[in-house]
Amino acid sequence: MANLFFLGFPMDIASWNVNSVRSRQQHILDWLGTNPVDVLCLQETKVVDEDFPRQPFEEAGYHCHISGQKSYNGVAIFSREPLQDVKIGFAALVEPALTGDLDEQKRVISGVYDGVRIVNLYVPNGSALDSEKYLYKLRWLNLLQTYLEQLRRSDTPEFLVCGDFNIAPEDRDIHDPVGRENHIMATAMEREALTEVLAIANLQDAFRKFTEETGHYSWWDYRTRGFSRNRGWRIDHHYLTPQLYDQAQKCWIDREPRGWEKPSDHAPVVVTINN
Template sequence: MRIATYNVNGINGRLPVLLRWLEESAPDVVCLQELKSPDERFPKQALADLGYEAIWHGQKSWNGVAILSRVGMPVETRRGLPGDPVDSHSRYIEAAVGGILIGNLYLPNGNPRPGSKFDYKLAWFDRLIAHAAELLGTGVPAALIGDFNVMPTELDVYKPERWLDDALFAPEVRAAYRRLLDQGWTDALRTLHPETHIYTFWHYFRNAFARDAGLRIDHFLLSPALAGRLKAAGVERDVRAWEKSSDHAPVWIDLTDER
């Protein structure tokens, strides 16, 4: 099974890019972030024409997450991250698909730091950590997938000294990511490529992509019940070079058949 994650940076504005990638790469399950679309404008039919069933949690102009599958309809188990009943941001959706419980997330950016947006990011991360512990407690094969808006180590950022004041590289945020891993989650890409500079995002400005001045902020975290099935992982960097593409590239993992 191939599972992919892709921050599309506007699903309707970049729909031709998304459909081209789905047709060429044909992942079995896809987690999308930053739909920037209300629920009623989600392109359900266009995706269905390529064989994908979908669930989504949209929001006008901002945020938004979706799970696509061509191996059976995703069975939604949660919409929205628990822990704050007044949080209206569409940043989390969870479903059972292909025998795996998948939490698709778009963690807040948090800039500027310090400030209310950074405080919200840390609080959201705390809620994610609490929910992640509950998922692990079930013992089911589970994955937390998506745009975490954190570069965990210096290996995950081009010229880390330039990012010391940024919310994506803040010590508190990196520590929160380590707290997740310490629960027992496996960072799929870093596990298979422990010493490699791997980037999943490149800014549109200052010719960042051509210079490979990137960041690794899109992650797959696998529970112990799933980590043993990890076979391969990578980034489809070439998609970032397509015309009118997102500033993220699709990231994927391959899993062996269920034991």
């Protein structure tokens, strides 16, 4: 298949769980002022669509594509040019009979930018191993496999999947992995589910293409002074299909916003893709 994906210049795509777009509005604008990425994928926007603060971001030069709900969840994609073929929820590709209750929470949005399908996800946290929310998370990841399999068969077979996955794929992604098998976001079942999701489309971790060592995290718990002690987890990811993975030039975590006043507990993760 001919390379139709780029116009001869790098594309910067960022993912950031902002933990309320209204609370972090100025942080996002300040960050975009310094890092004018082509596409910014947000998670945990926590606002219904009609109350989303579009105007400041539109004035900054971005088109806002959103799917939100009150107080919880919510995803959005900001893009320099309008996205094409925006799809919201699993039901955009998966038979409604299979989605069941898994589309009630706003966690999935995708669109095509310069020929690249960008999928933005907010994977459920799971709460605790003995929680119904943990079982919900595993069901959600199972349906994500079906969704990505359908996407792989579509007209844009090369795509990027990013977002807050709420899973540390390996022990090197956790500041202290001792006891992780009993800790949400690092259990064997969650990791196996993620592995199966990635295998569906041969997706690969962009960050690990460039950085092998431990000590690099994207989330630090508010409650334990995690950031000041760098006791974090790498749970925010960019996964790329083979051609895009080959074209990836850089992937990095910007820790700076996590040190700002009243920050999100997550940091932006940015991938640069070129042809």
